Each structure stands twice: as C-alpha cells, then as structure tokens.
Amino acid sequence: MKERFQALSVHLLTATGAVLALLAILAAVQGRWSAMFIWLIAAMIVDGIDGPLARRYGVKANWPTLDGVVMDLMIDYMTWIFIPAFALFQSGLLPGWTGWVCAIAIVYGSIIYMADTRMKTRDNSFAGFPACWNMLVLVLFALKPAHWVIVVVVIVLTIAMFLPVKFIHPVRTERWREVSLPMMAAWVGFAVWAIAVDFHPQSWALWGLMITSVWLMLAGPLQQIIPERRGREQRP
Secondary structure (H helix, E strand, O other): OHHHHHHHHHHHHHHHHHHHHHHHHHHHHOOOHHHHHHHHHHHHHHHHHHHHHHHHOOHHHHOOOOOHHHHHHHHHHHHHHHHHHHHHHHOOOOOOHHHHHHHHHHHHHHHHHHHOOOOEOOOOOEEOOOOOHHHHHHHHHHHOOOHHHHHHHHHHHHHHOOOOOEEOOOOOOOOOHHHHHHHHHHHHHHHHHHHHOOOOOOOHHHHHHHHHHHHHHHHHHHHHHOOOOOOOOOOO
C-alpha cells in the first residue's frame, strides 16, 4: 500500500505542472512577464524532480493506470514551448512579421520534434536541440538583443532540433553530470535573480545566465567531439 501511495503521489506531483502552466499563461496574457517566468521555473523544477522520483518509486508497476509519460509530454509542450512562444510574440521583442515567423517556427517545429521517437540518445541525452524554449526566451528577455539576432537564434535552433547534434539532459546524462547539474542549478538561481531585479541590464545575473547557458548548450556537442576515457562515445 505504501508503494502505491508513493507512486500516486509522484503522478499528482507531475500533474501540478498543468496548474503552473495555467498560472503562467494567465500572467503572460496580462503582460506580467516576471510572474510568468516564476511559474515556468517552478514547472521546470517539478519536471526535473518527478522523473527521478518516478523511477525510484516504480510508478509504472505501482500505479499503472496513470501514464506519467503522457502527462509529462502534455505539460512540457505547454511550459517549455507554447507559453514561451506566446510570450516572445506578445512581448514586443519582435516587431511585425518577425514575431509571427518565430512563434510559428517554435510551436510547429517543436511538436514534430517531440513526436520523434529518436529524440533521446542512448546516454539519455537529446538528439537535436531539445526545444527548451522557456530557458532561451528568459535569456532573451534578460539580454534584449536586436530583433534580427532573436530571429536568427530561433531559426538556427529550430533547425538544430533535427540535426545529429547532442544536447545533454543535466539530470540524466551521466557524463560530466558533476558539472552539468550544478550548472543547471546555478542557471535557475541566476534566472530567479534576474527576475527579481526585473531583468536590469547591469545585473550580474545576466552574466551568470550567459555563462551557464553556454555550458548547457555546448556540453553535448563537446561530448561528441571529445572521446570518453573508456573509448566509447554515445552519439545520437
């Protein structure tokens, strides 16, 4: 009975992501971007811990009538993709047609990517850019680059979703996890700091976001270039 209760609790934790997504979209509709990002970060934290908990408590065996994978994918699409695309379009960072192009590229490319059964590699990394648009959009809100830079970045990363380039999962990719996991935790900390100062352009949080983002983006490609000591490399 205890095992079944623990498994159900993990499913219920996963489901809270839907509530956080609703709170995020309501904040976005009202133009309260800081509140939106706080809810998205909360959803990201839930998404980061529910997987290890699900494996630890054997949810498939102890509560098989609920499919945590389906719940996770539905929530991920809202929090990692759809809401960030809406925010990028609605925020004013992209004028005119550029907003339409980027928003459509994000939602359309990402739904195809998430349905691809080859999106995970053998070492639990991602084959192609893993559609983590919530993180990218937060960094764009913080840095506020020229609109043409945003367009280029969005188009390049949309294409990168379908290229044989590896991107790490900070929790599940074992190689260099002792660095990647603290980097991910630091990214969250810098993100909260940047939100707290309303993305002030002179805040040190912006430098922290850039440094941690660069590592999280490049660790996977570097793993493809640099052989492992045991002589085997997991590739997409």
